[in-house]
Amino acid sequence: MKPVNTGEITPKQQKAALLVVGLAVFTDMMIYGVVVPILPQYATSLGASPAQIGILFGSYGIALLLASPLFGLLSDRIGRKGPLLWGLLGLAATTLLFLAADSFWQLVAARALQGVAAAATWTAGLALVADVYPVAERGKAMGLALSGQAAGTLLGPAVGGWLYQLGGYAAPFLFVAALTLTDAVLRIVLLRKVPDVTASEPRQSRSMLRSRSLLLIFGIVILGAAIPAVLEPTLPLRLKAVFGLSPGGIGLLFMIPTAAYGLIAPLAGAWAARKGNLPVIRLGMVITAIALPLNALGASLWLQAATLALLGIGMGTILSPSLPEMALAADQNGSQSYGIVFSLYNTAYSAGMMTGPLLAGLLTNYFGIEIAYLAAGAIILAYLLLTVVRASGSRGAGTEQQVR
Incomplete structure (x- = not known):
């Protein structure tokens, strides 16, 4: 597949790509934040020490650091759509792991998988925005995508804490599952309208x-x-x-x-x-x-x-x-x-x-x-x-x- 000329991409395709990426980033950061008020207490109930809780939260960043170069190479070789969908599957698997976890190291595995999913989503998503927008319009488009990050970061911990108080440990993850399903439907539908690019x-x-x-x-x-x-x-x-x-x-x-x-x-x-x-x-x-x-x-x-x-x-x-x-x-x-x-x-x-x-x-x-x-x-x-x-x-x- 050859690189796409941004002059051949319609405004409708640009908006579809930006909506996909903005929603993907929002979902990723929402899920990242939902667990913040929940995990320390739950990990402590499983016998985790403060140092282990630090490992639990740090596992996300380590996985993101290690997985990002891999997804960067892959998205340049095979296009952006595949990694964007893999990231969504990773978030779904993360949700199931958090729900089923009954040991500290299972929580670490779930948090690390969350970092891998974020690597796929962010790397391919931002690359897709760069693909479809010309230089003069990229700044505003990237800024709008980052607004999705801010919204997810802002709402995630508040929603997670509120749902935890309302329905216990499972409630936030049931919400996350519904959010992921909604994102999946929109991502699949909208990505059909967007041309794919290899480097x-x-x-x-x-x-x-x-x-x-x-x-x-x-x-x-x-x-x-x-x-x-x-x-x-x-x-x-x-x-x-x-x-x-x-x-x-x-x-x-x-x-x-x-x-x-x-x-x-x-x-x-x-x-x-x-x-x-x-x-x-x-x-x-x-x-x-x-x-x-x-x-x-x-x-x-x-x-x-x-x-x-x-x-x-x-x-x-x-x-x-x-x-x-x-x-x-x-x-x-x-x-x-x-x-x-x-x-x-x-x-x-x-x-x-x-x-x-x-x-x-x-x-x-x-x-x-x-x-x-x-x-x-x-x-x-x-x-x-x-x-x-x-x-x-x-x-x-x-x-x-x-x-x-």
Whole structure:
């Protein structure tokens, strides 16, 4: 199968592809979040220690990290539709495993399979959006897809906790099964309307992996993914100590950056399509570097909420333009190996998810949360400086030019 010219794809096909990917990402993140308030308690009832619960939650990121390159290669070789459907089957199997699990290691297997399914869904899904949208429209389309991620992240834990209280352990997974079935019907119907794509020659794909522009964005994605991971193990302790918040109150505050992220992502993507991806990403890095230390200094709940919203805006402004920028790096290499490109995105995101909590925990333990967040902001500013130096050394590169 030869690559598809985006000029031959109709707006109806583009919308069908975007709806498939947006719903797939929403379903994946919804299922990811539904289990968050349930698993620790259930795993504890099976005799799991706190360290084992950490392994349980970490198994998702490890599986995502390991499986993403495989699905990137496969989606470039055989097309996007197969991996998108495999990801759905993986989510269905995950649901059954969670329902049937009666030991800790069965829960780990289910969570790891969830990570494998996410690798298939995200890698092939984002590649499909890049396939069917021209460069000038990719930013907005990618931003809309990320809004599905934000919505799933926002609703998942709340729905999971509510259903657990209402109907016990099985209730959230019965809901997830119904959601997966709905997604399956829509995905199968809509994918028929979308042309499939395979990538260019393997040699082009390998040379693309040596692209300095792509490696630069790889680092930016690691930083963008590490931001929420820095907050999760450290900020709740401060919120409880300073404001006396309950877990429910802390959960409500954490919804603020997610909502801000979901709202800003499509706007940042559309703006980047006009102004260029890297200038918008740099603005997001400045916002984030300022917002991070402020989150450790908030003296009132209103100020804390405002700094969390600012952080969500920064995250969306970093990550949304990063997706089309990675696809653009492939285009400049003469390749349509978007599967490999977005497997790198998943790999970078997983790396950020894993390194963020580790560094934040160590720095907070030895120096306090204020120094930890200040150091995180300084790292972001240092990398921002690197992108500027890199750009000055390659003036006129396509990634620095305004997309027309």
